[in-house]
Amino acid sequence: MSLSAACEHPPLAESLREELGQLLGTRFSTSASVREHHGSDISALDPMPPDAVAYANSLEDIVSISSACYRHDTPMIAYGSGTSLEGWLQAAHGGVSIDVSGMNQVLAIRVDDMDATVQPGVTRKQLNAALHGTGLFFPIDPGADASLGGMAATRASGTNAVRYGTMRENVLAMTAVLADGRVINTGGRARKSSAGYDLTHLLVGSGGTLATIAELTVKLHPIPEAISAAVCRFPSVDLAVRAVIQIIQLGVPVARIELLDALTMRALNTYSSTQLREAPSLLFELHGSEAGVKEQIETVRMVADEHQGMDFEWAVHPEDRSRLWQARHDGYFAALALRPGCRALTTDAVVPISRLAECIDATAADLAQNGFVAPIFGHVGDGNFHAVILVDPLNPDEIQRAEAVAHRLAERAIALQGSCTGEHGIGLTKQHFMAVEHGQNAVDVMQSIKAALDPKQLMNPGKIFPRARSAG
Numbered sequence: 001m002s003l004s005a006a007c008e009h010p011p012l013a014e015s016l017r018e019e020l021g022q023l024l025g026t027r028f029s030t031s032a033s034v035r036e037h038h039g040s041d042i043s044a045l046d047p048m049p050p051d052a053v054a055y056a057n058s059l060e061d062i063v064s065i066s067s068a069c070y071r072h073d074t075p076m077i078a079y080g081s082g083t084s085l086e087g088w089l090q091a092a093h094g095g096v097s098i099d100v101s102g103m104n105q106v107l108a109i110r111v112d113d114m115d116a117t118v119q120p121g122v123t124r125k126q127l128n129a130a131l132h133g134t135g136l137f138f139p140i141d142p143g144a145d146a147s148l149g150g151m152a153a154t155r156a157s158g159t160n161a162v163r164y165g166t167m168r169e170n171v172l173a174m175t176a177v178l179a180d181g182r183v184i185n186t187g188g189r190a191r192k193s194s195a196g197y198d199l200t201h202l203l204v205g206s207g208g209t210l211a212t213i214a215e216l217t218v219k220l221h222p223i224p225e226a227i228s229a230a231v232c233r234f235p236s237v238d239l240a241v242r243a244v245i246q247i248i249q250l251g252v253p254v255a256r257i258e259l260l261d262a263l264t265m266r267a268l269n270t271y272s273s274t275q276l277r278e279a280p281s282l283l284f285e286l287h288g289s290e291a292g293v294k295e296q297i298e299t300v301r302m303v304a305d306e307h308q309g310m311d312f313e314w315a316v317h318p319e320d321r322s323r324l325w326q327a328r329h330d331g332y333f334a335a336l337a338l339r340p341g342c343r344a345l346t347t348d349a350v351v352p353i354s355r356l357a358e359c360i361d362a363t364a365a366d367l368a369q370n371g372f373v374a375p376i377f378g379h380v381g382d383g384n385f386h387a388v389i390l391v392d393p394l395n396p397d398e399i400q401r402a403e404a405v406a407h408r409l410a411e412r413a414i415a416l417q418g419s420c421t422g423e424h425g426i427g428l429t430k431q432h433f434m435a436v437e438h439g440q441n442a443v444d445v446m447q448s449i450k451a452a453l454d455p456k457q458l459m460n461p462g463k464i465f466p467r468a469r470s471a472g
Contacts, residue, residue, distance in 0.1 A: 067181030080147030086427025092462035120149020155205030162381030224287035257381035271334035350422030384422035
């Protein structure tokens with residue numbers, strides 16, 4: 001599926017090619033296959049390859065690569081594990097992809113302070129493996145084994161966000177490299193500060209449009225004494241959502257609440273060889289003390305019963321919980337398998353939880369009216385859900401109708417005082433919603449910040465905003 005062709009841009013300067021080749025040796029590549037791999041994410045968008053790929057192994061490498069690109073007015077796109085959506089990695093204006101996956105060292109784990117400092121290429125699973133035996137874990141779980149630098153850049157969240165928050169709440173400090181090669185240190189290890197502007201959280205969610213993350217310090221959390229997961233089926237999506245709303249309003253400290261519609265359950269059974277009932281379902285996970293979890297279980301069961309919940313099944317053993325959540329994390333790829341040869345247009349709406357049932361009902365009706373196969377699932381504990389609209393990439397009319405449905409969903413979420421994106425970000429695909437959601441004055445302020453930090457418009461240009469004329 002093609003969003004649009006990459007903008008025409010001048011070829012990589014031979015002098016820059018020679019400079020980066022001498023600096024990096026075999027860690028600099030202009031191979032077509034390497035470039036194409038680095039010019040795409042896991043969305044349905046066609047690749048937009050960079051002109052070259054530079055593999056950074058240290059802060060000094062990022063500084064050298066950035067400084068060289070800046071002198072040659074060449075765009076830079078940071079690359080971690082390639083698991084983002086919305087076209088974040090597509091080189092819409094060419095340039096150099098800075099691959100930081102080799103910067104994958106856990107630099108420090110401080111058990112007493114419950115924080116860790118890592119390089120940007122460290123993945124969430126790698127960090128949690130390093131935390132084994134400490135009694136701590138890193139809870140942000142977007143599903144994919146994403147790099148922490150990429151997770152910070154896109155303000156990732158995932159299934160645990162309802163209890164532990166998103167990357168916004170869990171990044172304490174960063175070391176980052178600006179477009180011209182200057183290094184900035186933001187934040188600190190203290191849990192609060194009133195010293196100046198909050199540059200850490202300015203960079204979280206900026207998608208590499210302001211700086212390249214070279215190091216970050218994140219919060220850790222205690223591993224709960226008891227963890228229990230459950231599946232409960234409902235006669236309708238509406239009843240399942242209303243159960244979620246009541247559970248949240250009662251103050252039950254649920255760690256995860258995931259909604260899966262009947263079509264998603266069917267897809268998971270086929271893809272993951274599970275035997276789950278194919279009905280609208282909620283997946284829960286409760287964390288706490290043994291007594292606390294038992295009390296939470298009874299409250300959740302009571303609320304589910306009030307909303308015609310049935311077939312309540314608890315998974316207490318770690319292997320059963322892992323199997324359950326792995327099936328949920330496979331939701332995107334399971335959806336793709338429902339229609340072989342299709343591609344998926346993903347949506348990412350988030351609304352106040354009191355408006356969630358209304359938004360999902362209207363979206364499901366729109367999808368049905370247009371005849372789309374589109375599983376619906378999401379992190380409903382914080383009002384975030386996804387419709388995965390399956391389309392024939394060779395059918396322009398189908399693509400156009402799917403994009404219209406996605407457009408209406410984004411507008412609907414904003415009208416309900418939510419957002420067009422809860423976790424995937426604006427990227428290339430949702431720029432036209434920025435002014436609708438924030439107002440033009442706020443967008444103008446954001447663009448002024450971009451121009452101040454990146455006057456030549458070289459940092460991941462074309463993402464969040466169209467590329468403006470360079471001020472350099």
